[in-house]
Amino acid sequence: MSIEEKAKLKIEFLYKNCVGQNLLVEDITKKEFNYEFYIQKDKTSIKVLVYFGKKGIKTILQGDEKSDLYKKVKSIISDELMLELVDPKLKEPEEYIGTDECGKGDFFGPLVVAAVFVNTNTKKNLLRIGVKDSKDLSDYQICILAKEIKKIVSDDFTVVSINPKKYNEVYEQFGNLNSLLNWAHSKALSNLFDKVDCKTVITDKFSNKDLDISSLSKHSDVEFIQETKAERYVGVAAASIIARESFLDWFENKERIGMNLPKGSSIETEVFAKKLLNNIGKEKLSEFAKLHFKTYKKIKSNR
Numbered sequence: 001m002s003i004e005e006k007a008k009l010k011i012e013f014l015y016k017n018c019v020g021q022n023l024l025v026e027d028i029t030k031k032e033f034n035y036e037f038y039i040q041k042d043k044t045s046i047k048v049l050v051y052f053g054k055k056g057i058k059t060i061l062q063g064d065e066k067s068d069l070y071k072k073v074k075s076i077i078s079d080e081l082m083l084e085l086v087d088p089k090l091k092e093p094e095e096y097i098g099t100d101e102c103g104k105g106d107f108f109g110p111l112v113v114a115a116v117f118v119n120t121n122t123k124k125n126l127l128r129i130g131v132k133d134s135k136d137l138s139d140y141q142i143c144i145l146a147k148e149i150k151k152i153v154s155d156d157f158t159v160v161s162i163n164p165k166k167y168n169e170v171y172e173q174f175g176n177l178n179s180l181l182n183w184a185h186s187k188a189l190s191n192l193f194d195k196v197d198c199k200t201v202i203t204d205k206f207s208n209k210d211l212d213i214s215s216l217s218k219h220s221d222v223e224f225i226q227e228t229k230a231e232r233y234v235g236v237a238a239a240s241i242i243a244r245e246s247f248l249d250w251f252e253n254k255e256r257i258g259m260n261l262p263k264g265s266s267i268e269t270e271v272f273a274k275k276l277l278n279n280i281g282k283e284k285l286s287e288f289a290k291l292h293f294k295t296y297k298k299i300k301s302n303r
Contacts, residue, residue: 001144007052009144010059011035013130014048014077021076023069044069048077090232095119096200097192098235099185102134102243104177107269107295108261108288110163110250111180114243115188116149117156117196118235125152126234133231134240139248146245149238157239158191160184161246165287177292199223204230254288261288265295274299 001009011028015037018025024040034051046063059077063070099115118126129148137145150157162170162184174180185203192198205226230236254261262269277285277299289296 001147003052003057005144007035007050007057009130009141010057011037011048011050012138012141014050014059016136017076018048018073021072023073039069039073041069046070046073048073092123092233092235093200093202095198096202096233096235097189097196097198098230098233098237098239099188099201099203100134100231100236100240100243101181101184101204102240102247104181105265106247106263107265107273107290107293108164108251109247109263110161111167111184111290112159112161112243112246113181113184113188114157114159114239114246115185115192116153116235116239116242117192117198118153118238122152122156123234126238131234131237131241133237134244135231137241137244142241142244142248146241149241153238156192156196157242158188158195159242159246160188160191161250163250163287164289168286168291171290171292201225202227202230202233202236204228204236259288265293270295270298 008030015025015028018037018039026038026040028035028037033053034049036047036049039046039048044064044067046061046067046069049060049062051058051060061070061074061077063073095118097115097117099113101111101113103109103111126149129145129152131145131149134142167180170183171177171180174183189201199221200223202225205228231240251261251263262272273285273289273295276288277296282291282300285291285296
């Protein structure tokens with residue numbers, strides 16, 4: 001990652017933390033050697049600048065240092081804030097594997113599950129670069145952070161990406177999404193267990209049922225924790241970012257060949273899918289879309 005990219009990531013992080021604080025925050029602008037944005041309240045104005053250059057990145061606040069606004073903004077963007085990304089009441093294990101998936105609600109694209117092993121040292125470094133739930137990050141931030149996460153955790157992560165054609169085949173075998181998710185999470189975990197010795201796994205609870213670990217019988221001494229909003233755990237958040245990056249890569253590859261497929265399952269997706277089905281047929285569509293979705297049933301019946 002270049003110095004300029006790191007500066008952009010940092011200014012976006014600072015901007016996001018300033019928004020919603022009952023402050024008027026103007027858009028980020030790029031100058032020759034820095035990114036910046038203004039914050040205003042009443043008649044007071046503060047400028048936040050992130051410089052990039054040969055000496056690295058430097059964050060500067062400009063404005064009346066005695067003003068309440070200056071003090072508030074300084075508190076918001078302080079380095080200490082980055083360590084509060086995870087709920088301070090949350091008791092994280094010293095080391096564990098976090099897993100999360102991406103793409104299960106998208107008609108087009110793969111289902112991706114990532115598993116990431118973290119310990120005390122890597123968790124600290126992940127927090128410092130701003131790791132949080134991927135849903136709270138832009139696609140640009142995802143791509144930058146995923147690369148940094150992989151550097152920090154080294155080889156201690158795995159990704160299982162199930163392209164739509166394979167997804168449709170596997171879904172027919174399982175008959176429901178939860179069973180498929182269980183299989184994909186178990187696969188990612190099994191691959192990571194070959195690399196690390198870990199006794200705790202934390203994953204987001206994606207159904208009312210617990211994770212089926214029948215395929216992980218040789219790891220019967222492992223504690224499996226499933227919680228709603230498990231992305232509060234830095235290891236799960238890291239997994240969500242890596243999974244999202246892989247998901248976005250699939251779409252980017254399709255764009256290179258002239259297919260600008262929409263994400264999600266909106267009306268826009270339905271309209272696009274209907275035109276695509278008419279042009280290429282079901283067999284070819286199965287290479288790009290998850291055919292058990294209601295979207296496919298609607299467009300098929302309306303042909």
